[in-house]
Amino acid sequence: xxxxxxxxxxxxxxxxxxxxxxxxxxxxxxxxxxxxxxxxxxxxxxxxxxxxxxxxxxxxxxxxxxxxxxxxxxxxxxxxxxxxxxxxxxxxxxxxxxxxxxxxxxxxxxxxxxxxx
Amino acid sequence: xxxxxxxxxxxxxxxxxxxxxxxxxxxxxxxxxxxxxxxxxxxxxxxxxxxxxxxxxxxxxxxxxxxxxxxxxxxxxxxxxxxxxxxxxxxxxxxxxxxxxxxxxxxxxxxx
Numbered sequence: 001x002x003x004x005x006x007x008x009x010x011x012x013x014x015x016x017x018x019x020x021x022x023x024x025x026x027x028x029x030x031x032x033x034x035x036x037x038x039x040x041x042x043x044x045x046x047x048x049x050x051x052x053x054x055x056x057x058x059x060x061x062x063x064x065x066x067x068x069x070x071x072x073x074x075x076x077x078x079x080x081x082x083x084x085x086x087x088x089x090x091x092x093x094x095x096x097x098x099x100x101x102x103x104x105x106x107x108x109x110x111x112x113x114x115x116x117x
Numbered sequence: 118x119x120x121x122x123x124x125x126x127x128x129x130x131x132x133x134x135x136x137x138x139x140x141x142x143x144x145x146x147x148x149x150x151x152x153x154x155x156x157x158x159x160x161x162x163x164x165x166x167x168x169x170x171x172x173x174x175x176x177x178x179x180x181x182x183x184x185x186x187x188x189x190x191x192x193x194x195x196x197x198x199x200x201x202x203x204x205x206x207x208x209x210x211x212x213x214x215x216x217x218x219x220x221x222x223x224x225x226x227x228x229x
Contacts, residue, residue, distance in 0.1 A: 002160065042219055042220065042222065043205060043222075045217065048216075090160050090161070101163055102149070107162075108160030108161050110158070110159060
């Protein structure tokens with residue numbers, strides 16, 4: 001158990017809908033990272049928040065947004081869902097801002113499996 | 118050309134064999150190299166990391182980086198059924214704000 005929690009575990013919804021995924025980082029970790037994992041694209045970095053502020057942006061679509069709250073939990077909002085958004089969404093957390101293995105390991109949660117029908 | 122290429126497998130080997138997992142990459146500026154292990158229905162977990170070129174050993178695992186060939190490897194000695202998982206290589210640039218780029222992962226099955 002990494003100490004990172006994600007809810008819900010599974011989510012099934014329809015095209016055009018909006019969903020919110022939630023992540024609680026490990027105690028003491030200030031950074032939260034969101035990733036999308038699909039069979040064809042692999043694990044893709046979406047966005048990082050550090051202590052409430054957006055730190056880095058990856059391949060995140062405009063239909064997706066995220067935020068980190070004062071208690072450091074984070075939410076990823078996915079709107080106008082398409083079939084291609086079906087994937088595993090992982091949250092990771094680390095103590096610092098770099099997320100680099102040698103000093104600041106990222107710990108991954110168990111993921112949320114999103115199915116868009 | 119994709120930034121990181123990794124054979125998806127599956128790779129099936131008998132228990133006790135030496136396993137070799139590999140990735141190639143295109144960006145010669147990558148400096149940090151990592152291997153993550155992901156069990157079914159779980160998130161990835163960091164297994165090993167190396168900085169720049171060379172070898173690093175941790176128990177049954179050895180990570181190798183050949184920057185001249187843009188090729189990294191993970192060797193598993195005395196493989197066990199519990200090593201059955203998907204192994205993802207990952208790498209990033211030197212700048213601390215650069216994101217980590219992951220390979221798609223190789224599925225490994227260790228046959229008892």
